[in-house]
Amino acid sequence: MKFEITSRSKRARTGVITTPHGMIETPAFIPVGTKADVKTLDIKDLHELKAPAVLANTYHLYLRPGPDLIEKFGGVGEFMGWDGPTFTDSGGFQVFSLGFGLEHGVSKVSNIFPAEEKQSRVLSGQDPKPRKKLFKIDEDGVNFVSHLDGSKHRFTAETSIDIQQKLGADIIFAFDECTSPLHDKQYTEQAMFRTHDWAKRSVQAWTNREKQALYGIIQGDAYEDLRKKSTEYICSLDTPGIAVGGSLGKSKNDMFDILDWTLPITPEERPRHLLGIGEIEDLFTASARGIDTFDCVSPTRIARNGSVYVSPAEGGNPKNKFNINIRAQKYAQDSGPIDKDCTCFTCLNHTRAYIRHLFASGELLAMRLATLHNLHFVFGLMEDIRGAIRGDSLKNLMSEWGIDDKI
RNA sequence: GCAGGGUUAGUGAAGCGGUCAAACACGUCAGACUGUAAAUCUGAUGGCUUAUGCCUUCGUAGGUUCGAAUCCUACACCCUGCA
Numbered sequence: 001m002k003f004e005i006t007s008r009s010k011r012a013r014t015g016v017i018t019t020p021h022g023m024i025e026t027p028a029f030i031p032v033g034t035k036a037d038v039k040t041l042d043i044k045d046l047h048e049l050k051a052p053a054v055l056a057n058t059y060h061l062y063l064r065p066g067p068d069l070i071e072k073f074g075g076v077g078e079f080m081g082w083d084g085p086t087f088t089d090s091g092g093f094q095v096f097s098l099g100f101g102l103e104h105g106v107s108k109v110s111n112i113f114p115a116e117e118k119q120s121r122v123l124s125g126q127d128p129k130p131r132k133k134l135f136k137i138d139e140d141g142v143n144f145v146s147h148l149d150g151s152k153h154r155f156t157a158e159t160s161i162d163i164q165q166k167l168g169a170d171i172i173f174a175f176d177e178c179t180s181p182l183h184d185k186q187y188t189e190q191a192m193f194r195t196h197d198w199a200k201r202s203v204q205a206w207t208n209r210e211k212q213a214l215y216g217i218i219q220g221d222a223y224e225d226l227r228k229k230s231t232e233y234i235c236s237l238d239t240p241g242i243a244v245g246g247s248l249g250k251s252k253n254d255m256f257d258i259l260d261w262t263l264p265i266t267p268e269e270r271p272r273h274l275l276g277i278g279e280i281e282d283l284f285t286a287s288a289r290g291i292d293t294f295d296c297v298s299p300t301r302i303a304r305n306g307s308v309y310v311s312p313a314e315g316g317n318p319k320n321k322f323n324i325n326i327r328a329q330k331y332a333q334d335s336g337p338i339d340k341d342c343t344c345f346t347c348l349n350h351t352r353a354y355i356r357h358l359f360a361s362g363e364l365l366a367m368r369l370a371t372l373h374n375l376h377f378v379f380g381l382m383e384d385i386r387g388a389i390r391g392d393s394l395k396n397l398m399s400e401w402g403i404d405d406k407i
Numbered sequence: 408g409c410a411g412g413g414u415u416a417g418u419g420a421a422g423c424g425g426u427c428a429a430a431c432a433c434g435u436c437a438g439a440c441u442g443u444a445a446a447u448c449u450g451a452u453g454g455c456u457u458a459u460g461c462c463u464u465c466g467u468a469g470g471u472u473c474g475a476a477u478c479c480u481a482c483a484c485c486c487u488g489c490a
Binding site: 089107134148217243273275278282302325329359 | 441442444447
């Protein structure tokens with residue numbers, strides 16, 4: 001992998017990541033294809049959308065169909081028939097989402113209000129309805145039971161890297177522990193040190209350096225000293241790229257702070273990936289802070305659940321100005337496209353009324369059309385962001401979108 | 408014509424004297440979703456100037472009872488046997 005910065009505008013930059021499977025213009029949004037497919041889409045769709053890459057998942061592909069089988073087929077990309085760049089996540093996120101996250105019903109950005117109250121209940125063991133977690137963490141690694149069949153397994157830094165080398169993605173991630181916004185500082189610090197140890201071991205286990213680029217992952221939640229310490233340590237390791245991971249706090253402001261603490265002290269020449277983030281607003285604010293690549297399930301997941309992106313001119317929902325719930329009754333007779341200015345397949349061919357009808361009827365096409373639209377929208381947005389960085393006008397673009405950011 | 412069974416909120420269907428504005432399912436409406444256990448999940452769903460409140464509802468009309476969706480009578484419609 002090679003990374004070249006092509007322009008700079010304040011803290012933002014554009015660049016090109018060159019992988020064995022092609023180039024990625026950055027900042028870029030990488031759609032998530034957990035089980036070696038972007039849900040509802042095929043590779044022809046991904047090509048037509050100009051998807052820059054696909055991010056698959058180590059945990060899921062390890063359980064099924066298994067890394068040895070994928071290796072026989074020449075890696076995830078070959079296996080799925082995708083000739084573009086690929087990423088694999090390390091499985092670290094599942095340690096969280098199927099562990100603490102499942103147990104206490106939290107995601108990586110806490111949306112629980114009031115978060116402090118929930119946090120104190122969880123920390124004092126007063127959470128009223130904990131569920132049985134599937135992962136148990138120790139210093140050396142993680143024991144877990146498969147969510148598919150209950151079988152017992154163990155991941156360590158070494159096994160994660162070994163699996164990822166068999167999966168063969170162009171960009172791979174160190175095995176890490178993603179904490180929750182509800183963990184206290186003491187635990188977060190312990191987890192951070194564990195992640196540092198695992199990162200070091202991930203680097204040692206990483207042997208396929210010609211073809212695969214390893215990214216270390218910065219942890220530390222929303223604690224300034226921890227994030228800075230973690231950034232220094234992760235950047236001291238010999239990895240081609242750096243990722244910001246883990247819990248990103250209790251609000252968007254926390255996330256801004258985290259990026260402000262970490263990115264200015266990472267080496268400029270290494271590409272920076274922001275794990276699991278990618279709502280419309282975030283793509284602007286994190287690009288402005290110097291993030292180069294994103295991955296996120298949001299555009300594809302909310303599409304399947306009936307939320308589709310709209311530009312500021314369309315209005316959007318009162319609570320979320322960048323999307324509308326296309327299932328709503330008020331669109332039943334709407335003869336316009338999802339977004340007037342959108343040139344995606346869905347908007348060129350179908351009305352809001354038709355898409356709403358497909359959702360109401362439970363038709364699979366509804367999810368596919370919505371996914372095509374949302375990804376086209378996000379990829380177009382990233383192109384606009386890159387153009388704005390080159391033209392030194394990102395701030396203007398953001399104000400056109402009504403994004404108020406102090407940066 | 409005789410005998411038996413049935414008629415409950417948008418639909419199907421529980422309830423068979425008080426704790427019933429009425430279970431449950433579906434439907435409908437609204438909301439959530441950020442390194443995907445997610446075509447998932449949550450809430451609302453008789454009306455009201457939103458309430459440990461009032462009003463109207465369980466085929467129709469009467470009746471019994473302190474009290475009826477629940478018991479009785481008549482009527483209407485539907486189903487099943489026998490003529």
